[in-house]
Amino acid sequence: MSQNADNAVEVIDLSKNYGPVAALKEVSFSIESGKYFVLLGPSGGGKTTLLRLIGGFIKPSAGTVLLHGRDVTDLAPNERPTSMVFQSYALFPHMSVAKNVGYGLKLRRMRKAELDERVEEMLAMVGLEGYGARMPHELSGGQQQRVQLARSLVLQSDVLLLDEPLAALDAKLRKDMCLELKRIQEKVGITFIHVTHNQEEAMTVADRIAIVAGGELVEQGAPRDVYERPVRRFTADFIGENNLFDGRVTKTGGNAATVDLDFATVQALNGNGLAAGQAVALSIRSELLGLLTPADAENGGLQTIPAEYLEEVYLGLTTSHLVRLPNGQEIMVRTLSNGEAAATFEPGQTVTVGWKTEAARLHPD
Amino acid sequence: MMDTYANPWAYRAQWAYLLIIVGALMAPVFYTIYISFNEHGFGAQIYDFTWDWYVVLFRNQQIIDSLSWTAYLGAATILTAVPMGLIAAKYYKRTRHKVVFVTLMLSPLFVPADILGSALLVYFKNLNRAFEWLGDSLGVTWFYGWFELGFFTALVGLILWTVPYAFVVILITMSRYRVQQTEAARSCGATAWQAFWQIEFPQIRVGVFSASAFVFILSFNEYTRTSLLKGGFDTFTTVLISHMFNTGMSGDSYAMGGLVSVISMAVIGAVLVYTLAKAERLEREARAKAEPVAA
Amino acid sequence: MTAETSPAIEPPAGRGRDIAAKPRWRRFLTGEDGIQKVVFYIPLVFMTLFFALPVALTLVWSVFERTRFWMEPGFTLFAYETFFTSARAENFLHAMMHSAGAVVISFVLGFPIAVFVRRRVPEIAQHRVILLFILPFMISELIRIFALRPVLSRHGLLNSFLMDIGVISEPISAILFTPLGVVIGEVLSFLPFMVFSGFLAMEAVQKYVFEVCDDLGAGTVSTFKDIIVPLAAPGIFAGSVFIFVNGLGVGLIPNILGGPGATNAGSIVFESIVALDFPLAMAVSAIMIVTLMALLYIGHRLFDLTRILEPIS
Numbered sequence: 001m002s003q004n005a006d007n008a009v010e011v012i013d014l015s016k017n018y019g020p021v022a023a024l025k026e027v028s029f030s031i032e033s034g035k036y037f038v039l040l041g042p043s044g045g046g047k048t049t050l051l052r053l054i055g056g057f058i059k060p061s062a063g064t065v066l067l068h069g070r071d072v073t074d075l076a077p078n079e080r081p082t083s084m085v086f087q088s089y090a091l092f093p094h095m096s097v098a099k100n101v102g103y104g105l106k107l108r109r110m111r112k113a114e115l116d117e118r119v120e121e122m123l124a125m126v127g128l129e130g131y132g133a134r135m136p137h138e139l140s141g142g143q144q145q146r147v148q149l150a151r152s153l154v155l156q157s158d159v160l161l162l163d164e165p166l167a168a169l170d171a172k173l174r175k176d177m178c179l180e181l182k183r184i185q186e187k188v189g190i191t192f193i194h195v196t197h198n199q200e201e202a203m204t205v206a207d208r209i210a211i212v213a214g215g216e217l218v219e220q221g222a223p224r225d226v227y228e229r230p231v232r233r234f235t236a237d238f239i240g241e242n243n244l245f246d247g248r249v250t251k252t253g254g255n256a257a258t259v260d261l262d263f264a265t266v267q268a269l270n271g272n273g274l275a276a277g278q279a280v281a282l283s284i285r286s287e288l289l290g291l292l293t294p295a296d297a298e299n300g301g302l303q304t305i306p307a308e309y310l311e312e313v314y315l316g317l318t319t320s321h322l323v324r325l326p327n328g329q330e331i332m333v334r335t336l337s338n339g340e341a342a343a344t345f346e347p348g349q350t351v352t353v354g355w356k357t358e359a360a361r362l363h364p365d
Numbered sequence: 366m367m368d369t370y371a372n373p374w375a376y377r378a379q380w381a382y383l384l385i386i387v388g389a390l391m392a393p394v395f396y397t398i399y400i401s402f403n404e405h406g407f408g409a410q411i412y413d414f415t416w417d418w419y420v421v422l423f424r425n426q427q428i429i430d431s432l433s434w435t436a437y438l439g440a441a442t443i444l445t446a447v448p449m450g451l452i453a454a455k456y457y458k459r460t461r462h463k464v465v466f467v468t469l470m471l472s473p474l475f476v477p478a479d480i481l482g483s484a485l486l487v488y489f490k491n492l493n494r495a496f497e498w499l500g501d502s503l504g505v506t507w508f509y510g511w512f513e514l515g516f517f518t519a520l521v522g523l524i525l526w527t528v529p530y531a532f533v534v535i536l537i538t539m540s541r542y543r544v545q546q547t548e549a550a551r552s553c554g555a556t557a558w559q560a561f562w563q564i565e566f567p568q569i570r571v572g573v574f575s576a577s578a579f580v581f582i583l584s585f586n587e588y589t590r591t592s593l594l595k596g597g598f599d600t601f602t603t604v605l606i607s608h609m610f611n612t613g614m615s616g617d618s619y620a621m622g623g624l625v626s627v628i629s630m631a632v633i634g635a636v637l638v639y640t641l642a643k644a645e646r647l648e649r650e651a652r653a654k655a656e657p658v659a660a
Numbered sequence: 661m662t663a664e665t666s667p668a669i670e671p672p673a674g675r676g677r678d679i680a681a682k683p684r685w686r687r688f689l690t691g692e693d694g695i696q697k698v699v700f701y702i703p704l705v706f707m708t709l710f711f712a713l714p715v716a717l718t719l720v721w722s723v724f725e726r727t728r729f730w731m732e733p734g735f736t737l738f739a740y741e742t743f744f745t746s747a748r749a750e751n752f753l754h755a756m757m758h759s760a761g762a763v764v765i766s767f768v769l770g771f772p773i774a775v776f777v778r779r780r781v782p783e784i785a786q787h788r789v790i791l792l793f794i795l796p797f798m799i800s801e802l803i804r805i806f807a808l809r810p811v812l813s814r815h816g817l818l819n820s821f822l823m824d825i826g827v828i829s830e831p832i833s834a835i836l837f838t839p840l841g842v843v844i845g846e847v848l849s850f851l852p853f854m855v856f857s858g859f860l861a862m863e864a865v866q867k868y869v870f871e872v873c874d875d876l877g878a879g880t881v882s883t884f885k886d887i888i889v890p891l892a893a894p895g896i897f898a899g900s901v902f903i904f905v906n907g908l909g910v911g912l913i914p915n916i917l918g919g920p921g922a923t924n925a926g927s928i929v930f931e932s933i934v935a936l937d938f939p940l941a942m943a944v945s946a947i948m949i950v951t952l953m954a955l956l957y958i959g960h961r962l963f964d965l966t967r968i969l970e971p972i973s
Contacts, residue, residue, distance in 0.1 A: 376780060379772075379776045379780065382772075382773075382776075383773050383776065383777075383789070383792075386769060386770070386773060386851070387792050387793065387795075387796070389848070390793075390796035390804075390848055390851065390852065391795065391796050392811065392817065393804055393807035393808045393810075393811045393817075393848070394796070394799055394803065394804060394807050396807060396810060396811055396816075396817050397803075397806070397807040397810065400810055407810050407815075408810075408813075408815040449702060449703050449706065450703075452699060452700060452702055452703055453703035453704075455700065456700045456701070456703060456704065459700075463966075464966050466704065467966075467969060469704070469707050469708070469711070469712060470703065470707060472711065472712075472715075473707075473711055474902070475901065475902055475905055475906075475952055475956070476715065476905075476909075476948075476949065476952065477905060477906050477908070477909020477910050477911075477925070477926050477948065478909070478910060478911075478926070479909055479910065479911040479925070479926030479927070479929045479930045480718075480909050480925070480926065480929060480944075480945045480948050480949065481711075481714075481715070483929045483930070483932075483933050483941045483942070483945055484714040484715055484717070484718050484942070484945055485710065485714050486933065487714070487717075487718075487721055487938055487941070487942060488710075488713070488714035488717060490730070491717075491721075521710050524706070524710075525707075525710060525711055528703070528707075532703075557696065558696070579798065582798050582799075583798070586798075586799065586802060586803060587802075588802045588912065589802075589910075589911065589912065589926075589930070593930075593933065602802055605802075605806070606802070606806075606912075609806065609916075614809065614810070618806075619810075622803055622806055622807055625799075625803050626799055626803055626807075629798060629799045629803075630795065630799065633794060633795055633798050634795075637791055637794070637795075641788060641791075644787075
């Protein structure tokens with residue numbers, strides 16, 4: 001069993017079964033101290049289960065949870081150096097904001113004067129100075145979440161767990177709160193573990209992102225790595241707006257691999273460890289695809305496939321173009337909207353879709 | 366409510382019908398109270414108001430004794446059935462065998478008093494014999510007479526009768542409670558016990574109070590189970606019934622009926638007013654929560 | 661988890677360090693997995709010991725041999741024979757018919773109230789209106805039945821009311837101490853339960869369902885028949901079983917309101933106990949309990965009775 005006190009959290013072979021249903025299957029990972037760590041994934045994928053296991057709200061069927069090298073697997077939530085921010089309805093409705101925030105300190109029998117001071121300080125940090133006397137139902141959704149944050153932070157726990165903390169807020173508010181969470185985390189410097197299904201939220205706050213789905217930790221890395229260089233097919237499908245093609249490797253040489261997509265043959269560069277004949281998925285983010293003029297296409301240096309133009313969807317900053325490949329698959333090509341459309345296409349028109357060879361990624365799984 | 370305005374008379378007629386049914390259900394009770402204040406008792410042509418029947422009642426030592434037994438039993442039932450209902454509601458929330466458990470908890474409502482009372486009576490008698498036999502074979506006697514008919518057995522009958530109500534009333538209040546709050550308290554460092562007392566209990570207190578009131582009224586009013594299981598002593602209702610069968614309906618039996626109804630109605634009325642006022646407040650808070658004030 | 665791993669590294673400042681060091685026995689007394697967990701099983705144990713077990717054992721005791729003051733283990737169907745070959749069986753059948761009549765009357769009188777409250781009363785006021793029925797329900801059946809005696813008797817409230825409004829000119833004496841009196845007593849005692857369980861089942865029906873019905877122009881009858889009854893079926897069934905079984909089993913009603921010889925299962929049981937014929941009392945109890953279980957089982961298979969509990973779970 002590896003132990004590293006610099007890891008705020010270390011999870012070893014953690015499993016959780018509900019009867020015959022496995023919510024989490026032997027997950028292992030560690031989180032470096034002081035990092036903002038995000039568990040991202042589709043709902044029902046096990047990320048909340050994982051967070052609740054770390055917080056001690058449920059017991060694992062097997063496996064170990066270490067916090068700063070100490071085994072806490074059998075400890076109750078109140079015995080762990082963690083505190084948790086919930087999605088909603090977690091404020092104590094019969095207590096004022098100040099009482100809510102001071103609850104944990106009161107349990108530790110802190111002197112009243114010191115307690116009041118700490119509460120006031122914490123309310124100031126989350127931008128709620130002077131709100132101490134209000135009752136929870138007098139606050140907006142965003143303010144309620146700030147109070148929750150203050151209630152957890154005031155305890156100076158080693159690890160702060162956030163379970164979809166922004167999911168109940170509207171889009172605009174969520175953006176502001178994301179930046180604020182990031183700012184607060186940098187200020188207090190403790191480890192944050194944040195569960196969300198929202199990619200943008202994850203990208204905004206995370207130092208590291210772990211993709212959790214189907215009860216497994218699919219892949220983890222810095223936001224940029226996960227977005228630009230996904231290793232697993234699932235990640236490519238889940239993150240960003242990737243187009244996926246199924247094909248078969250026909251030839252390999254060093255990094256390069258040639259992939260037969262049935263209707264076209266293309267090259268890709270991360271072919272390490274692949275063998276000819278192996279089935280692979282090829283992913284390309286929609287913004288890295290382009291609709292080529294005949295001239296571009298002949299210039300070479302690009303991977304190209306023929307397609308039939310279907311329709312254009314204007315999204316403000318970008319415009320998406322839907323095209324159909326010879327095998328019937330429909331894919332999305334995304335371009336920046338520039339005032340006058342550079343070239344307009346007619347539905348039904350034959351076009352060529354192209355990309356730089358390094359834009360494509362191969363996923364053997 | 367869409368065609369309320371289209372046909373206001375049908376709406377009013379339905380309301381009137383509802384109130385008539387409630388009135389019909391309550392009429393005998395009020396009629397009894399009315400008779401109990403008539404100096405000449407039931408069936409007389411003239412009505413002269415008097416407290417005398419009640420005075421007679423409170424001069425009767427047997428009735429005073431039975432009232433105190435009723436009060437002891439009621440208090441003991443509250444102290445046992447309400448915590449049990451609360452624990453059962455907590456258990457219901459966490460168990461995965463909800464259907465089996467809820468069936469077990471609510472079935473006593475469906476088993477008629479005479480049947481359950483007799484089954485328990487025979488059960489206790491058998492337990493007594495079994496314990497005696499066991500004591501004789503082991504040579505120890507400290508558990509002799511545990512289930513001798515008496516206060517304890519009557520209490521068991523009353524708990525079985527009242528616990529389903531306490532369970533349901535508390536469960537309904539609990540369904541408004543958000544379990545995240547307990548988890549939040551735990552995460553703030555509270556033990557399970559602290560989280561329950563400091564966070565959950567204040568929010569379900571209304572339910573616990575109403576449950577206590579209901580349990581008291583139900584035990585106060587119960588006759589059949591108690592009369593089968595009580596052993597030596599008498600409660601108010603058993604005196605009332607034996608009085609009725611032995612000496613027929615006289616002015617003081619109406620006064621006894623009146624007394625039971627008035628006390629019951631007063632307790633229920635107080636509970637209803639209290640819970641409704643509380644519900645009003647909760648609703649206001651819920652409305653405020655639904656539309657948060659501008660940030 | 662091996663023992664030497666935990667203390668290897670001094671944990672950083674944080675609460676819980678000392679708690680983790682608690683000895684095992686302290687954790688048993690204070691931790692959630694220890695003695696506290698046992699407390700949760702108290703209701704389960706109590707109900708099993710003092711409800712499920714005695715009720716199930718009635719079946720066993722019903723075949724015991726009767727002795728002079730008690731009974732002794734054995735196997736005889738004598739008690740059942742006594743029951744089915746005496747006038748009791750016939751009385752029991754009559755009581756069943758009266759009870760069934762009370763069920764029908766309670767449904768006709770009470771269920772429309774549940775529908776009306778759910779459909780027409782504003783959502784926030786619904787519970788309050790239903791609470792109106794708590795009052796008569798909570799005053800014991802004993803008092804209400806007892807109170808019916810002066811109401812139904814020859815010089816009672818009902819007769820004088822009917823004479824006042826001119827429906828009858830002579831008081832009717834054939835109400836009290838007749839089967840009619842018993843049925844009236846049962847309806848008045850148990851009608852609130854039909855309102856409660858009907859309403860509880862209707863609560864699962866979202867209000868928009870009615871709006872859709874009105875929108876589609878469904879008539880009152882077809883809405884009732886095709887929408888309301890199927891949706892509220894578990895509640896109607898639960899209410900009906902309750903009224904039927906209690907009408908059959910509450911011995912006080914025929915005792916107080918029925919004429920000489922009026923009985924039902926409850927009074928037969930009570931009288932058998934008084935007569936020290938324990939096997940007979942247990943046999944009738946067993947018949948009642950088997951009937952109840954069978955009805956609930958059938959109802960559950962047909963309507964899924966757990967649907968009633970949705971609002972509280």
